[in-house]
Amino acid sequence: MAKFADVLRHAREQAGYTSSRGFYNRNGGTKFFGCTYRHYLNVESGKTMPSGKLIDRIAVALGLLVDRDRARAFVLGYLNSTAESEELVNLIVQTLGPAPDKFKTAESPLVDSMARVNKAHxxxxxxxxxxxxxxxxxxxxxxxxxxxxxxxxxxxxxxxxxxxxxxxxxxxxxxxxxxxxxxxxxxxxxxxxxxxxxxxxxxxxxxxxxxxxxxxxxxxxxxxxGETLMRYHFFSRAPESELRHYFQYLIKSVQGAEVCSTMEKGPDTTFFEIETNVRKVLPF
Missing domain, CATH: 1.10.10.10 (Winged helix-like DNA-binding domain superfamily/Winged helix DNA-binding domain)
Known part of the structure; x- marks a missing residue:
């Protein structure tokens, strides 16, 4: 369990989150992760292993689905903590295929800016x-x-x-x-x-x-x-399991607006509340 806890903490810090509480709260807390902060902290401290559902939530919050290298290290950390032997881990890795020699994620001003925002004190x-x-x-x-x-x-x-x-x-x-x-x-x-x-x-x-x-x-x-400056509505039928993987983009796009934050008064500075919601309507 300690191996995965170390990998998780490292992945969180790589994503720019300096504290476990900041990571938990800024990504939606209990509603997003499906567990209390105390439970998440037990995972990060190595006291317990996460469920499959929590693993998915953590991976989404860390943005691992768009970063294959980091995702690989994360999954290997989990396997090393749960598999019965190192040989089994090696077998799984070989079966799934070797990692590519070079893999670069697309550079994005939003990703860069969010790393700076998350690292803020x-x-x-x-x-x-x-x-x-x-x-x-x-x-x-x-x-x-x-x-x-x-x-x-x-x-x-x-x-x-x-x-x-x-x-x-x-x-x-x-x-x-x-x-x-x-x-x-x-x-x-x-x-x-x-x-x-x-x-x-x-x-x-x-x-x-x-x-x-x-x-x-x-x-x-x-x-x-105040007043509502913008509202965008989208209604669609989709597999929930697939749509959940899109949540990270919604979260990061909202967090990205923080790069406009200022601590000084300007000609049109205003407090804004920006949020996004995904609501289940009818199983169909």
Whole structure:
């Protein structure tokens, strides 16, 4: 099991994910992998072997289906951890055929940009910090605004931008100072020393419930101040087993939009929420 765990960690790092939690959360968490983060961590730490279904989900998330060399190393790691003998592994490899001497995947600006994005530093929020954000829209938006900008903000500026009560914003800023998520600059301004990082919420039942609250906060804000810029719809009949292999492209295309992210205000900078959904409608 340790052999596969080592291969999995190496493959994750090659894909640009510096932490197991970041890899798990950024690819859809429980809904995508079909298991809890704790279970995935047991696989990556070598405590247990993954099921065939989880192996498929991991391979898709790592983009192995378009990188034969990495896919081969991944599968060999799995075989070495599950086969009864090295001779059996060699037999399987010889039966399936030798690897090509040279195999190059197509170079893509999106793939390159996503590698840079995934390697960005992450910040793991504590359970208390995560629960605090979920408590109110004032808490959530105060932190969201200040953590996405390199500059300093005061309660009045945030209140003007969001339409929230200034006193509630002041209270939220004091809490953030206590959590050491912001630092005071001058008399009334605050700045986030972690601005630009990818903030990871802990995997817990409480956060799973809180996640719906955060979505509601964004939805309410969009209804007041935003608009839908694009919607693309596609309806098709397809084998689920084949369509699932396409998920990686959907995920990476959405993640790729992150290369446009900025920490500075511009003439048309805006918070955007970009998502993609694949919904099963009727077995047919």
């Amino acid at each position: 992450t910040f793991d929020l504590s359970r208390e910090q995560s629960e605090w954000q979920c408590k109110s829209p004032e808490n959530y938006w105060t932190f969201t605004i200040i953590s996405h900008d390199k500059g300093a903000w005061d309660a009045g500026t945030i209140a003007d931008a969001t339409g929230f009560d200034r006193k509630k914003i002041e209270s939220a800023l004091k809490d953030l100072l206590k959590f050491k998520l912001v630092r005071k600059q001058g008399k009334d301004a605050y700045a986030c020393p972690h601005a630009g990082k990818v903030f990871q919420h802990p995997d817990s039942k409480i956060y799973s419930m809180g996640l719906s609250a955060l979505r509601d906060y964004r939805k309410d804000m969009a209804e007041k101040n």
